[in-house]
Every structure is written in C-alpha cells, then in structure tokens.
Amino acid sequence: MAPHVIIRTRMGTIAGIAALALIGIGLALPAIAPRALIQDLFTILTLLTLAQLWNLLAGYGGLVSVGQQAFVGIGAYAMFAGVILLGLDPVLAIPLGGIAALALAIPTAFFAFRLQGAYFAIGTWVIAEVTRLLVAQWKALGGGTGTSLPREATSDIIGVESIRALFGVREAAARDILAYWLALALAALTIAAIYWLLRNRLGLALAAVRDNTEAAKSVGVDARRIKWAVFLIAAFMTGLVGALIYVQTARISPDAAFSVIDWTAYVIFIVVIGGIGRIEGPILGVIVFYILQSTLADYGAWYLLTLGLIAIAVMLFAPRGLWGLLSDKTGLHLFPVQRRLEGIDLKGGK
Amino acid sequence: MILLETKGLTASYGQFRALFGVDVSLSAGETVAIIGANSAGKSTLLRSITGVLRNDPSMVLHRGEAIGALPPEIVMQRGIAMVPEGRKLFPSLSVEENLKIGGQVRRAIGPWNLEAIYDLFPILREKRNVPGTALSGGQQQMVAIGRALMSNPEVLLCDEISLGLAPVVIRDIYAAMPRIKASGAAIIVVEQDIGRALSVADRVYCMMEGRVTLSAPAATVSRDAIHTAYFGDAA
Amino acid sequence: MIWIDTLVQGILLGGLYALFAAGLSLVFGIMRLVNLAHGDMIIFAAFAILLITGSLGLNPFLAALIAAPLMFALGWALQRFVLNHVLGKDILPPLLVTFGLSVALQNGMLEAFSADSQRIPAGPLESASVNLGIVTVGWMPLLTFATAIAVIVGLNQIFYRTALGRAFRATSDDPVTASLMGIAPKGIFAIATGLAMVVVTIAALYLGMRANFDPSIGPARLIYAFEAVIIGGLGSLWGTLAGGIIIGVAQTMGAAINPEWQILSGHIAFLIVLLIRPRGLFPRAVD
Numbered sequence: 001m002a003p004h005v006i007i008r009t010r011m012g013t014i015a016g017i018a019a020l021a022l023i024g025i026g027l028a029l030p031a032i033a034p035r036a037l038i039q040d041l042f043t044i045l046t047l048l049t050l051a052q053l054w055n056l057l058a059g060y061g062g063l064v065s066v067g068q069q070a071f072v073g074i075g076a077y078a079m080f081a082g083v084i085l086l087g088l089d090p091v092l093a094i095p096l097g098g099i100a101a102l103a104l105a106i107p108t109a110f111f112a113f114r115l116q117g118a119y120f121a122i123g124t125w126v127i128a129e130v131t132r133l134l135v136a137q138w139k140a141l142g143g144g145t146g147t148s149l150p151r152e153a154t155s156d157i158i159g160v161e162s163i164r165a166l167f168g169v170r171e172a173a174a175r176d177i178l179a180y181w182l183a184l185a186l187a188a189l190t191i192a193a194i195y196w197l198l199r200n201r202l203g204l205a206l207a208a209v210r211d212n213t214e215a216a217k218s219v220g221v222d223a224r225r226i227k228w229a230v231f232l233i234a235a236f237m238t239g240l241v242g243a244l245i246y247v248q249t250a251r252i253s254p255d256a257a258f259s260v261i262d263w264t265a266y267v268i269f270i271v272v273i274g275g276i277g278r279i280e281g282p283i284l285g286v287i288v289f290y291i292l293q294s295t296l297a298d299y300g301a302w303y304l305l306t307l308g309l310i311a312i313a314v315m316l317f318a319p320r321g322l323w324g325l326l327s328d329k330t331g332l333h334l335f336p337v338q339r340r341l342e343g344i345d346l347k348g349g350k
Numbered sequence: 351m352i353l354l355e356t357k358g359l360t361a362s363y364g365q366f367r368a369l370f371g372v373d374v375s376l377s378a379g380e381t382v383a384i385i386g387a388n389s390a391g392k393s394t395l396l397r398s399i400t401g402v403l404r405n406d407p408s409m410v411l412h413r414g415e416a417i418g419a420l421p422p423e424i425v426m427q428r429g430i431a432m433v434p435e436g437r438k439l440f441p442s443l444s445v446e447e448n449l450k451i452g453g454q455v456r457r458a459i460g461p462w463n464l465e466a467i468y469d470l471f472p473i474l475r476e477k478r479n480v481p482g483t484a485l486s487g488g489q490q491q492m493v494a495i496g497r498a499l500m501s502n503p504e505v506l507l508c509d510e511i512s513l514g515l516a517p518v519v520i521r522d523i524y525a526a527m528p529r530i531k532a533s534g535a536a537i538i539v540v541e542q543d544i545g546r547a548l549s550v551a552d553r554v555y556c557m558m559e560g561r562v563t564l565s566a567p568a569a570t571v572s573r574d575a576i577h578t579a580y581f582g583d584a585a
Numbered sequence: 586m587i588w589i590d591t592l593v594q595g596i597l598l599g600g601l602y603a604l605f606a607a608g609l610s611l612v613f614g615i616m617r618l619v620n621l622a623h624g625d626m627i628i629f630a631a632f633a634i635l636l637i638t639g640s641l642g643l644n645p646f647l648a649a650l651i652a653a654p655l656m657f658a659l660g661w662a663l664q665r666f667v668l669n670h671v672l673g674k675d676i677l678p679p680l681l682v683t684f685g686l687s688v689a690l691q692n693g694m695l696e697a698f699s700a701d702s703q704r705i706p707a708g709p710l711e712s713a714s715v716n717l718g719i720v721t722v723g724w725m726p727l728l729t730f731a732t733a734i735a736v737i738v739g740l741n742q743i744f745y746r747t748a749l750g751r752a753f754r755a756t757s758d759d760p761v762t763a764s765l766m767g768i769a770p771k772g773i774f775a776i777a778t779g780l781a782m783v784v785v786t787i788a789a790l791y792l793g794m795r796a797n798f799d800p801s802i803g804p805a806r807l808i809y810a811f812e813a814v815i816i817g818g819l820g821s822l823w824g825t826l827a828g829g830i831i832i833g834v835a836q837t838m839g840a841a842i843n844p845e846w847q848i849l850s851g852h853i854a855f856l857i858v859l860l861i862r863p864r865g866l867f868p869r870a871v872d
Contacts, residue, residue: 064680066621111856114863115815117676118619122811123859126852129808133849144845260804265688272681301692308689315682316670400765422764431765438762442754451755454748455767501767 015334019188026184030167030177038173038180042248044290045183049190049241050263051270051282053234056194058268059277060206061230066264067124068238070108070131071101073258075239076246077135083153085140090149091158091178094243101239102232104131109231113224125260132258146253154250179248186244190237195279195335197233206230261304272311275321279335284323351378352414353536354399354430354505359409359418361391361398368394370560376505381527381537383551383568385544387580390557392540393435396509400432401425412505427456431503435510437494439482446478448493453500460502461533467496470526488519495523499530506535512543520546544576556580587841590720595837597722599830600730601795604788605810606817606825607736608781614820615757615777616672618679622687624807626782629690630656630789631798632698635705645705649790653783660782664775672774687804694800705793729791733829736784737822743780753777805848812855818865827866831858 030038050068057063075097082093112123136144154175163174197203209223242263246252256262266289274285292310296303318325326332355375361368369391376382384392397403399410400422407416412428426432431452439448449467468475471492477485482493491511498506512520520543527550531537541547548554548568556564556579564571564579609623620626630652637648663686671678713724744750752773756763760770792798792806812832817824832851839850858866 058677062677064677066684111859114859117617118613118680119811119815121621121680122619122808123815125804126808126812126855130849130852130856133852137845261688265684268681268684269688272685276677276681301695304692305689305696308685308687308692311685312667312682312689315678315685316667319671319678402761402765421769422761423767423769426765426767434762434765438759440755440758440762442758443751447751447754450748451751451763451766451768454751497766 009333009336011332011334012336023184023188027181030163030180035169035173035176038176040290042176042180042183044286045180045187046241046245047266047270047289048282048286049183049187050238050267051274051286052187052190052194052279053237053241054264054267055271055276055279055282056197057230057234059271059281060198060203061227062209063227063231064118064121065112065124065231066121066260066268067108067112067126067128068234068267069258069260069263070104070124070128071235071238072242072245072263073128073135073254074104074131075101075242076252076257077138077141078239079243079246080141080147080149080252083149084147087153089156089158090153090247091182094182094240094247097243098236098240101242102236104239105232105235108235109228113227128258128260132254135258136254142253144254146251146256148252149247149250157247176248179244182244182247186237186240191279191335193237198279202226202229265304266307269307269311271321273314273321275323275327277320278323278327280327281321281323284326285321288322352376353378353412354538355411356395356399357409357411359395359398359405361394361403361405368560369398372557372560372562374555374562374565376536376538378504378536379531379534380553381531381539381551383547383554384538384540384557385542385547385554385576385580386557387542391560392557393509394560395557396432396507396538396540399425399507400430423455426501429456429458429501429504431498431501431506433491433494433498433506433508433511435513437487437490439485439490439493439497441481441483443482444479445474445482445485445493448482449474449496449500451500452497453502456501458502458504462499462502464500467499470499470529471496486519488515488523491515491519491523492526495526495530499533499535503535506530506537508537508539510540510542512541512546524550544580558582591837591841592834593720593722594726595834596830597726597730597833598837599813599826599833600726600733601788601791602809602813602829602832603733603826604729604736604784604791604829605806606813606829607733607740607822608784608788609807609810610814610817610820610822610825611740611781611784612778613814615753616774617676618668618672619683619811620778620781621680621683621807622690622803623785623810624805625687625690625694625800625803626656626785627789627792627806628798628800628803629694630782630786631705631793632694632703632800634786634790634793635703638705645707645790645794648705649786652789653786656782656786657779660785661775661779664778665771668778669771669774687807691800691803698800700799700801702797702799703793704797705790707794711794725791725795729795732787732791733826736787737826740780740784740822749776809851812851816855816858816865818868821865821867824865824867828858831855 054068057065078096078100079090079093082088082096083090108124108127111127112120115123141147157175157178159178160171160174163177164171167177205226209226246257270285270289271282273288274283275281292307296306314321352375356372359369359372372395384395386392394403398405401420402422405418407419410418412430417425417428443451449464473489474492474496477489482490485493495511511523524546539547539550551568554566554568554571555562556576558579564575566575605627609620612618612620633652633655634645634648637643637651638645667682668679671682710724714721715724715727744753752768755766756768756770756773763770809832813825813828816828816831831854835854836847836851840847
C-alpha cells in the first residue's frame with residue numbers, strides 16, 4: 001500500500017452516528033423529562049459549549065485566556081439591551097450577543113496580543129474587568145445592581161406558545177424547554193464547527209502555530225492571522241452562549257455576568273480535568289464536573305477547593321486529562337483530528 | 351589510573367540514535383582528542399558524560415563509579431567541568447561574574463583563580479566589567495575556558511573550542527593549552543580541526559556516525575588511518 | 586491644593602502596588618513563570634500575620650518577622666514539589682496549576698477564616714500623620730512607600746552583589762549551562778519562589794494594616810501587580826515601582842473625580858501604556 005495520510009477512524013464513524021442519535025434523543029427528551037432535569041441539562045450544555053470554545057483557544061490555539069467572562073457578560077448585556085432598549089424578542093436578540101462579543105474581541109485582541117504567553121492570560125482578565133466596570137456604569141441597564149427582563153418581554157417569547165401546546169406545560173417550563181433546545185443546538189453546532197475547522201487546513205495551521213510560531217511562519221502559516229481568527233470565532237460563539245444563558249436566567253448583574261469563577265474557572269477546570277487539546281475532553285469533563293457538583297454542592301467552598309486541587313492533580317499526574325488516560329488505554333478516538341501516516345514501515349536506528 | 355570512561359555508551363534523540371556503543375577512556379593527566387566530521391556523535395558523547403543527556407548509570411564511569419544517570423550539576427560537582435559548544439556565556443553576567451560562577455559551587459584546591467585566569471588570558475583583565483556577550487568570539491571562548499577552570503576541575507571537557515574562530519585567534523587559544531595541561535587537569539578536546547587537536551593530544555579517537563572508528567597514540571597515528579576513520583572507506 | 590494631595594496619595598499608594606508586584610516580577614524574571622495565585626498568597630500571608638498577632642499578642646511587624654520564614658518554606662515547597670514538575674516549554678501547565686491553586690486557596694481561606702472583612706491592628710500608627718508643608722500624609726502610606734524602596738534596593742543587592750544573585754541571573758539566562766556550572770536550576774527556582782513569598786509577606790503586612798481584607802480580594806491584587814510589572818517593563822524592579830506609582834496615581838485621580846471610577850482609571854492607565862509602549866517603560870535589553 002502506498003503511504004497516505006488518513007484522519008478517519010472506525011470508532012470515529014460510529015461516534016458520528018451515535019452523536020446524531022444523541023441529538024435526536026436530546027430533542028425529544030422534554031416530552032418525558034421533568035423540568036429540573038431540563039434545567040440541569042441546559043446548564044451542562046452551555047458549560048460544554050463554553051468549554052469547547054475555551055479548548056479551541058487554549059488547547060488548539062495556545063491562547064490561554066482567563067477573560068472569557070468578558071464575552072459571556074457583554075453578550076448577555078447586548079441581549080438585554082436589545083430587549084429593553086429596542087423592544088426585541090429575547091430569542092431574536094441572542095445574535096446581538098454574538099455581534100457585541102465580536103466587537104469587543106477586536107480591541108481585546110489588539111491589546112492582549114501585545115502580551116506574550118502567561119501575560120496574555122492576565123491581560124484578557126484585565127479587559128474583562130474593565131468591561132465589567134464600564135457596564136456597571138450603564139444606568140439604563142441597572143448599573144452596578146443589574147436588572148431583569150421585563151415581564152411583557154418574557155411572556156410572549158417566540159415559539160413558547162407552540163411548546164406549551166405541544167407538551168402541555170406551563171409557560172415557565174416551556175421557556176426552559178426552548179432555552180434547552182437552543183443550548184442543544186448551539187452545543188452541537190459548536191462541536192461540529194470545531195471538528196470541521198480542525199479537520200481542515202486551519203487544524204494543521206493551528207497545530208503548527210501552537211507548537212512553534214517561528215517555524216510555522218517559515219512554512220507560510222501566518223500565525224497572527226490564525227490567532228486573530230480563532231480568538232474572534234471563540235468570542236462570537238461565547239457571546240451567543242452568554243446571551244442564551246441570560247435569556248433563561250432573565251435577571252442580570254455585572255458581577256454575575258462577568259464572573260471569572262462561573263464563566264472561566266469552571267470552564268477551565270472542565271477542560272483540564274476532561275483533557276485539554278481534545279474534543280472529547282470537555283465532553284468527559286463536563287460530565288465529571290456535573291457529578292462533582294451534584295455531590296459536593298452542599299459543601300459550599302469545599303467544592304471549589306476540591307475542584308482546584310483536582311485540577312492541580314490532573315496537571316501533575318495526567319496532563320492530558322481523563323480522556324488522555326482513557327484514550328491511551330483503549331486507543332479510542334471519537335473525534336479523530338490527528339493525521340496518521342499509514343502504509344509505510346518506520347524503522348528506528350540502523 | 352583511568353579517571354573517566356564510557357562503556358558501550360548509546361544515546362538517542364527521540365527516534366534518532368546518535369551513539370552506538372562508544373568506548374572511550376581518559377587517564378589522569380592525559381589529554382585526549384576526539385575528532386570526526388559534523389554529526390559524528392562527538393558533542394553527543396560530551397553531553398552524555400556531563401549529564402545533559404541522561405543514560406544508563408553504568409555507561410559512564412568516573413573513578414569507577416557509575417555516573418551516567420546523574421544530573422549535570424552533580425557531575426560537575428564531582429570535578430568534571432565543561433567548555434560548552436558555542437561558548438554559552440551568560441549575557442546578564444559581566445566577564446568577571448562569568449568567571450566567578452564557574453567556581454561558585456565547586457572550588458577544589460588548585461592553581462586556578464581569577465588572577466591565574468587573567469594571567470592566562472590578559473585581555474580578560476581589561477574587559478572584566480564588560481558583559482560577557484559583548485566580547486569578540488575568541489575572547490568569549492577565553493572566558494568560557496576560564497569559567498570551566500575556575501572550579502579547578504579534575505577533568506576538563508572542551509567542545510569545539512575552535513569552531514567559528516579565525517586561525518590567529520585559534521592559535522592564541524591553543525597556546526594556553528600547555529599551561530592548562532601542566533596544571534594537572536585531564537582534558538578531552540572535541541575538535542573538527544584535526545591538526546590543532548593532534549598538536550595537544552596524547553591519544554586520539556576518531557568518530558564516525560556514532561561509532562569510534564580509530565583509537566591511537568597521537569604521536570604515531572598516520573594521516574591515512576585518520577582519513578579512513580574520518581570519512582569511511584569509500585572516501 | 587487638592588490635586589497635589591491626590592497626587593501624593595497616589596504615589597504613596599503606588600508603593601503598595603510595587604510591593605505586590607515585586608514578588609511576581611522576581612519569579613517571572615528567573616523562571617518565566619506567572620503565578621496566578623500570587624494575589625491569593627498575599628491574602629493568605631495577611632491572614633497568617635493576623636493569626637500570629639492574635640494568638641501571640643505580638644506587634645504586626647514582629648508577627649511578619651515570624652511569618653516570613655514560614656512563607657519562605659511554603660514557597661520553597663510549592664516550587665519544589667509542584668511547580669518544578671510542570672515547568673517547561675509549554676506555558677499552559679504552570680498557568681493552569683497556579684489557577685487551580687488560586688481557586689483552591691481562596692475557598693480554603695473562605696472555609697478557614699469566613700468571608701468577614703479583617704484588619705491587622707496597627708495601633709496608633711493607623712491614624713498617625715505628618716505635615717509636610719503642602720500636604721499632610723499618613724505615616725502608614727509613607728512607611729509603605731519607604732518599605733517598597735527598601736525591598737527593591739534589597740532585592741537588587743541580592744541580584745547584583747551576591748553569589749546567589751549571580752546564580753539567579755545565570756539560571757534565568759540559560760538553565761542548562763547553569764547546571765554545567767554545578768548550579769541545580771530547580772533548587773534555584775525553589776529559593777526564588779521562597780524569596781518571592783518573603784516579599785509577599787511584607788506586602789501582606791502593609792495591605793492588612795492599611796485596609797480591610799477578606800479571602801476574595803486576591804485576584805484584584807494580582808491584577809494590580811501584573812499591571813505594575815507590565816508598565817515597568819519585564820524584569821526591571823525600579824520599573825515596577827514606576828508602574829505601581831502610575832496605577833496608584835491613576836486610581837486616586839479617578840476616585841477624586843468620581844469614586845466609582847477609582848479601579849477603572851487604574852486599568853485604563855495600564856491600557857494606555859500598553860498601547861503606546863507595548864514593552865513597558867523600562868524594558869530590559871536582553872530578551
């Protein structure tokens with residue numbers, strides 16, 4: 001057989017079919033699932049999406065941002081502004097979140113890309129803080145104390161009426177179902193988009209840039225443009241997620257919407273524990289995270305203390321996360337993006 | 351007495367094997383030259399001895415003790431000092447500080463101290479407060495040699511000390527070798543410049559493609575033998 | 586006259602920020618490591634000093650003298666047993682480990698000391714002030730600023746006058762060649778982090794005596810420290826003091842216009858400097 005590069009694995013094909021089936025089940029789930037489960041799944045799906053996006057930035061792009069809460073927050077506030085100031089339907093205002101985050105990402109990248117490596121991380125954090133402090137000055141949206149979506153805006157969200165009729169549930173439950181569906185769609189779309197990006201030229205270019213910016217430059221990969229592209233894509237999607245989260249919450253404040261713990265720390269822990277630099281990592285990570293949260297949530301600060309220590313332990317003893325351990329043991333690749341050379345024998349030494 | 355020897359030394363960089371069972375030895379007071387073309391494995395040999403590359407412990411012996419797996423700082427503290435390829439002066443340190451740091455952790459009793467180094471290379475006394483990397487290549491090489499001598503080492507390893515220097519500068523540096531030899535240190539010189547190497551060495555090893563292809567007394571070795579060992583039979 | 590007063594207060598506040606930043610700068614300079622838990626360690630040290638003053642009935646300065654070697658040991662152990670294992674070409678593992686440490690430390694302190702605001706009692710020094718003609722300044726801010734200068738002079742003495750400092754600089758330049766000089770880079774890193782924790786203890790002493798603190802305020806101190814380091818230019822301790830002063834002056838000026846703008850003005854000053862001098866005001870020639 002002639003040497004050739006392949007990406008596909010048999011498990012990958014099976015996983016693809018399984019993913020489609022899972023999405024189908026996910027769509028039908030509200031027919032039987034209680035409201036509490038739908039709410040939990042909403043949280044899991046939004047965290048999963050944020051984790052995938054952070055993984056794209058840090059795991060594939062080498063851009064360790066500790067300021068993603070800036071895009072969650074600005075996305076949420078843009079949605080609120082669309083509803084309160086422009087009278088839009090909350091669901092239709094979600095794209096505003098993405099656009100606002102994209103707009104914020106441009107100056108953010110401009111500043112933060114001047115900082116190298118670790119300092120980039122804190123630079124993004126500073127910009128998130130600046131954005132939070134500026135938004136807290138926005139009196140029309142409640143200033144530092146925040147505000148709620150007006151009752152008349154949440155009462156006739158597009159599609160809620162049909163969901164009520166379909167499942168025979170109250171309006172609040174129907175709103176949760178709608179938000180859940182949107183979260184499911186966003187998560188599926190994000191994973192599919194990242195998978196597609198990584199299997200194409202961008203994936204190779206990213207790997208080259210992350211491993212060695214100078215060498216990448218010398219083979220014609222424009223590291224700067226790639227980093228900009230990844231950063232802007234991640235910001236846009238993160239803004240959409242932020243807007244969606246606050247459509248469901250319906251109440252916002254600068255401290256909550258720009259929380260580094262909720263929107264960045266959790267997300268980083270999910271990726272690190274699950275396995276950084278792999279699409280499967282955040283999926284496994286969010287499941288572990290949810291189990292930990294359900295068992296330890298009553299212990300308050302102990303929970304976060306444990307989470308921090310687990311993340312340290314994972315980095316020390318299994319730097320490629322739980323998925324890395326699993327994949328090493330079983331050779332499993334559900335989302336194959338690695339290029340493997342087949343058809344030639346590699347002989348070492350002489 | 352044999353001070354330092356390698357036994358069946360192998361080394362690799364990832365998949366690439368660089369050394370295939372190398373045996374060399376160095377006796378007290380002796381100067382040994384290791385010659386060979388680029389990528390023959392000479393520098394890898396020195397990196398293995400100093401611990402920059404770790405090996406099986408018993409592949410490198412110092413006074414009969416296995417040191418192959420020791421980290422560089424411990425190897426150095428046993429009295430094996432290195433003049434690294436490319437000189438590798440510390441840019442944040444002045445010439446004098448670069449010298450001092452060589453004898454900072456280990457300083458055996460011996461002839462070498464700042465004054466002795468300045469006597470050996472007088473130009474360094476003038477430049478003592480200049481940043482090490484502001485000197486010319488040859489002067490930097492003098493600092494690198496002086497830095498290694500500051501610990502009064504038992505074994506001095508010199509990696510390609512003539513590389514990239516003008517012939518007149520190389521001559522100045524090699525002019526110091528007899529005094530270094532006379533101070534009692536056993537020396538390994540790794541060189542591509544065969545003539546220079548033979549002029550100071552008692553014995554010579556020639557390496558090719560990760561193996562020792564010739565081992566002979568420097569005084570009696572023939573040009574032809576070196577040529578064959580250096581380039582292989584085909585040349 | 587109010588503006589001169591604001592300016593002087595801002596400069597003195599800059600001394601505190603320089604103290605926050607000196608430890609961060611030291612560690613980054615030697616091993617290119619940014620400790621995201623730096624701010625939380627300042628708060629931790631403040632609690633340690635508070636605990637010692639409370640339990641032994643000691644003056645805070647003496648308490649800091651006891652806390653300093655303990656913090657040195659802690660920093661040494663953290664580097665030796667944790668951070669040394671993740672240092673390498675990839676910057677991600679050390680960042681994530683220190684981020685995990687930051688969250689764990691914050692919440693550990695929350696459990697141990699509650700969310701209540703605390704203050705290290707400094708007796709009459711808290712309110713004492715001195716009249717300098719045009720302005721009246723508190724003894725405490727003045728002492729903080731003087732300490733910041735003393736710490737920077739002290740660190741520079743260690744760096745440029747001692748064998749340890751020589752080893753610090755050599756290891757920072759090239760750890761492999763340093764090891765060929767008999768220096769164990771990982772041992773040097775552990776000493777450096779220990780030393781940084783001594784500076785952290787000094788910063789904590791003044792932070793705790795000047796204002797209230799609680800377990801949640803560490804990250805904001807990290808950000809101020811980071812801004813001071815970047816403004817000053819990486820690796821320059823005097824630059825760090827200048828950076829601290831710029832943040833301090835921007836904050837007090839902003840607060841004088843509108844109290845809500847205090848923190849924001851500091852950040853904006855940082856962004857402006859980053860815009861016009863991306864490498865800081867006093868960049869190091871090397872690297």
